[in-house]
Amino acid sequence: MEMSENIYTNIDSIFEGDPCGRRAANRDEDINEDSIIFQDSRDAAEDDDTCMGRPAANPSGSKSLGRRPSRAGDVCWGLLCVLLLAGIISLGFYRNTVMNSYKDNLTKEKNQLETSNNNLTTERDQLQTSYKNMTKKRNQLQVSYNKLRAKSSQLQTSYNIMTKERDQLQTSYNTVNKERDQLQTSYNTMNKERDQLQTSYNNLAEEIDQLKTERDLLQKRFSGLKRAGPKGWTLFQSTWYYISSEVKSWDESRQDCNERGADLVIINSKEEQTFLTNLNKRIWIGLTDKDKEGTWKWVDGTPLTTSYWMGKNPDNKMEEDCAEISIGPVEGNWDDFSCATHLNRICEQKH
Ligand SMILES: [Ca+2]
Ligand SMILES: [Ca+2]
Ligand SMILES: [Ca+2]
Known part of the structure; x- marks a missing residue:
């Protein structure tokens, strides 16, 4: 914008018939790098010389021509002014074009920023919603965690009780195993005794049979004696x-x-x-x-x-x-x- 103001100031000076006003107006101002187009060092030197009432640099070195403006110099000066005017006009168009482009870019950037802002707002809302959801979920997880802790404690207690019961059962199992072994030993001993008793029983049965036989014989003899008698x-x-x-x-x-x-x-x-x-x-x-x-x-x-x-x-x-x-x-x-x-x-x- 500062560059544009300088340009307008120079143009005003030119139309006021003071081609030197440009330099006067800009003497104490900083010249933007964009104005270099108008400030070709050579032209500027010529202008300065002209404005200072000094003849323009002449390669031929004629001092008489610099002190009194010649007709050719006027023509050159006029041409230079025309070129300068054309350049300024071109610059105006270029400026408008740049400004329009810049404005379009700004509009686009603004739209993009608005879109981004909207997107960011939406994302922020979504993030807030997500945050609330996450907070709820965290609270639920905290509750679940507490419940799980309580359940874990109960399970630990149950585990301890079951461990004690398992140990008691193991002890009982060992005791029962010992008793089973003792019973097995007793069973084997009883089996042997049963076999011995069976053998004794068989022997007794044989003896009983023999005694029965003897008894029958004695009964027969007794019957005979009874019949006869002493x-x-x-x-x-x-x-x-x-x-x-x-x-x-x-x-x-x-x-x-x-x-x-x-x-x-x-x-x-x-x-x-x-x-x-x-x-x-x-x-x-x-x-x-x-x-x-x-x-x-x-x-x-x-x-x-x-x-x-x-x-x-x-x-x-x-x-x-x-x-x-x-x-x-x-x-x-x-x-x-x-x-x-x-x-x-x-x-x-x-x-
Ligand atoms: Ca008696
Ligand atoms: Ca008696
Ligand atoms: Ca008696």
Whole structure:
């Protein structure tokens, strides 16, 4: 703009008929580099010389021509002014063109800046929106992070508990393993014992079979004996009894029984009492109170518990220390009698 003002100032000076005014006006002003076009050093020197009233530089060196303006100089001066005017006009056009171009460029730049501003505003809004979204998301992430921390703590606690439980289970597993081994050992031992027992059982079964066989043989022999029987002996409820056909005292009777591998009978049951009663004889039995009067004992030393005394017996009427079965009912047919009396006897096989 400063250049343009200088140009207009010079033009005004020219149209005012003072070609030197240009230099006067611009003497104290800085000349822009763009005005160099008008300030060719050679022309400027000529102008200065002309304006100063000095003749223009003349290669021929004629001083008379410089002091008095000649006609050719006027023509040159006029031509120079015309050229200068044309240049100024061209510069005006050029200036307008440059200005228009500059203005267009400025407009374009302004539009671009506005567009950029709009874009930047949009981007700023988007960035603000993004920032808000990011802030929300950060807050959500913070909340999620806190929840995850809490969950992590819970998981850590659960992990610790599960680790303890795992250790306890491991201990229990080891204990169970030991017990299993012990049980396995016991099982093996029991298996061996079972095998031994099985062997023993088999042996016992064989022995039982042998015993059964022997039993069957003995039963056959016994049946034969029962059918035949030793002379004077009678079988009653698996017990042999000898019933004498002659009479002896109680002591002789007992001695005879002993010699036969037996003893005077001991009555152990009502059935045996009935069996003896049914013989219908007066017979000595193995009961006496010789050791202590009134205290009756069987010949094997056992005391009398169940008795079948007849009437008021035992009455020891005639120093009676030995017992007999007399004739009478089963419920009461025992009598204490003198041991020296001779009666039949009945011997009972010893078991
Ligand atoms: Ca008996
Ligand atoms: Ca007596
Ligand atoms: Ca008596």
